[in-house]
Amino acid sequence: MTAEIKSIPTGTHAGGAILTHKRENLWQDAFRRLLRNRAAVVGGVIVIILALTAILADLIALMPYDEQTLVDQNKVPAYMVKLFPSMKPYAKISDKYPMGADYVGRDLYSRMVYGSRISMSIALIGPLISLFIGVIYGSISGYFGGRVDNIMMRIVDVLYAFPGLLFIILLMSFFRSSLSDPTPGTLSYMLGQLDAKLGGMLFIMIGIGLTAWETMARMTRGQVLSVREKEYIEAAHMLGVSDLRIMFRHILPNIIGPLIVVETLAIPGYIALEAFLSFIGLGINPPMPSWGAMIADGSRVIRTYPNQAIFPALALAITMFAFNFLGDGLRDALEPRLRGNQ
C-alpha cells in the first residue's frame, strides 16, 4: 500500500519532479488536517497503544494466556464486587488477577492483552487482502471494459447475492475440515500446519479475503472508468505505454486515495467479523485468546460473573470506536467528497 504511494515520487517520466512535489504537499496537507481533528487524533492514539500492546504482549501480560490454575477459577479482585453488585453472593476474592480469572482459572487481563494480537492483525491484514484482490480485479474489469467487464461484474453480482455471513461460516468449516489433511507433504497439510501455528488466523484471513473484496472491486472499477477517459491516459496510450504500466503507473496512483479511505472505514467491520467467528467457535483455535471467544465464554456465566464478558466486550468496542474515528478523520482529510456516503 505505502509502497505504491511512495513509488510516485520516484517517477521517471518527464515532469515527474513537479508532480512529485505537489503530491507530497497533498499528503502533508491531509496529515495536517487529520491532526486538527480531535476525535481522529484520540482514535489514532488508541490505535497506536493497541498496536504496541499487541506487539509487546509478552512484556505487558502478567502470565501466559494458557496458564491454568484450576483452584482459582472465576476468582475476582475485591474492587470487582463493588463494580458488579450482582456478583456478591458468588464472588471468591483473590487479588492475584487484576480483572479476575476465567472459568478454568486463566488470568483475564493477560488473555485480553494477547487477544489484542488477533484483532490488530485482522485490522492490518483484512484491508490489505481486500485491497489487493479488489483493486486488481476492479482495475482489469474497468480498464478493459466491454465483454471482460460484463463477465467479471456479473461474477461479483452473483457473489453479492450470497448471504455473506452464512457463506463465511460455510467457508470456515470447509477450511477447517478439508485442509487439516493428516498426510504430511501435501499443500493442504502445509496450510493446516501454518494455520495451527498461527492459532487459526490463516483461515480467518482467507475467509475474510474471499468475501470482502467484492465491494472494493466494484469501487475500483467505477474509479477506473472515470479516470480511463482522461487526456493523460490517452497521451500515455499514444506514447505506446503498455496496458499494465498504464494501469498501475498512471491510473492506480490517481484512484488509490478514496479506496484506502473506504478500506479504513471497513476495518471495524473486519474486527467485528473475526470476533463473531471466534464467538461461534469457527474463528481462532483455543486456547489462543480472541475477544470474541472470550465474550462467548463470558456470556455463559454472565448471570454470576459478568466481568468475564463485559471486559472483553468493552475492549472490542473501544477498538472499533478508535478505528472508526481514525477512519472518519482520514476520510475528511483525504476525500471529503466521500462524506455523504456513510
Place this chain on the structure above:
Amino acid sequence: MGHYIARRLIYLAAVLLVVSAITFILMHAVPGGPFDQEKRVPPEILANLNRRYHLDEPLPVQYARYLYDVMLPHFTTNPPKNTVDNDFLINFRISKLWVQWMNFGPTYSSRSRTVNDIFRQQLPVSMQLGILALFLAIATGIPLGIMAALKQNTIFDYLGMSLAIFGVCVPVIVLGPLLVWIFAVEMKVLPASGWGSTPPFLFGVFPQTLGWDYFKFAILPVVALGLGSSAIIARLTRATLLQVVREDYIRTARAKGLQERLVITRHALKNSLIPVITILGPLFAALVTGTFVTELIFGIPGMGRYFVTSITNRDYPVIMGTILLYSVFLVIANLVVDILYAYLDPRIRYD
C-alpha cells in the same frame, strides 16, 4: 417496468443456481460424510443410511435430484401424502391437479423432521426478530436524522450523532452481553434469554398474541440488533437532508412563502429519503444475517442455532436450504428496493 422485473426474476433463478452449485461443491468437497462422526457405525448401517438419503449416488445425480425437488413444481393427480420424504413448503390444488413446490428434504439429525419443519417453526422467530429490528431502525433512525439535520450544530445534533456513532461502532456481540448484564442481571427487569412466541404462528409468521409477555423477550435482542442499522439510517438521513435543504427548489418553496413545516415535510423530506430507501436493501441483508448472531447471544430458538449446528454436523439439506432461502431474501429485497427507487424518483427508468 414489467420487462425489467421479468429480467430480474430470471436473474434471480440464475443466481440461485450458482449459489446452490457453489454451496453444494463446498459441502461435498470436504472429506467424509454426515454419518461418520464420533462413534463408529457398522459399515452395513452406514451403507443403508447413505442409501436412505441418496448419498451413495454420484454427486451430479444428487445435485440434480436436489434441484428437481426444490426448484421445480411437482404435479400429482392423487392427493399427496405428507411424509418425511414428501413434505413440500407450498401445496395447492388446481381442480384435480395437486401442485407441490419446494421440498428442501429431510434433516439428517432427526429422522422425523424435515428442513421444511425447521422453516415452519424456527424461521418465523428469526423473521419476527428481523422485522422488529428493521422497524426499530426505521422508526428511530429517520426522526433522529431529521432532528439532527434541522437543528444542525446544536446539542440535539451532537447527541443524535454521538448515538449514531455508538450504534455503528458497537457490534451485536458487544451490545448483547452489555444489555443482558444491565437489564437482566443487575436490574432484573427483562429476561436474559428466550423468545415469547411458539408455533403455530399467525399467517405462518406472526405471533398469536402481542403483549408484555411477548415484548419482554423481544426488547433486548431487537435493540441489540436494530441499533446499528438505526445509526446508519440516522447518519444518512442527516447527510442527505442537509444536502437537499440547500437545493434551489427549497429556496423557491420558501420564496413563495410556504410554511417552513410544509417546505420540510413535502419538499425536503421526500427527496432526502430516496438514498435512505436505497440502503434499505443492504441493511435488510445485514439484519437478516445479524439475526443469527443475536439469536445465539440471547438464546432465541430461531434459524441461527440450527445453521451453526448443521454446519458442524454436516447436515447437507439444512445448510443448502438455509443458504438458498436467505439468498432469495437478499435478491428479492434488492429488487423491491430498486422498484421503490424508480417509483419515488421518476427520473429513474429501467428499460
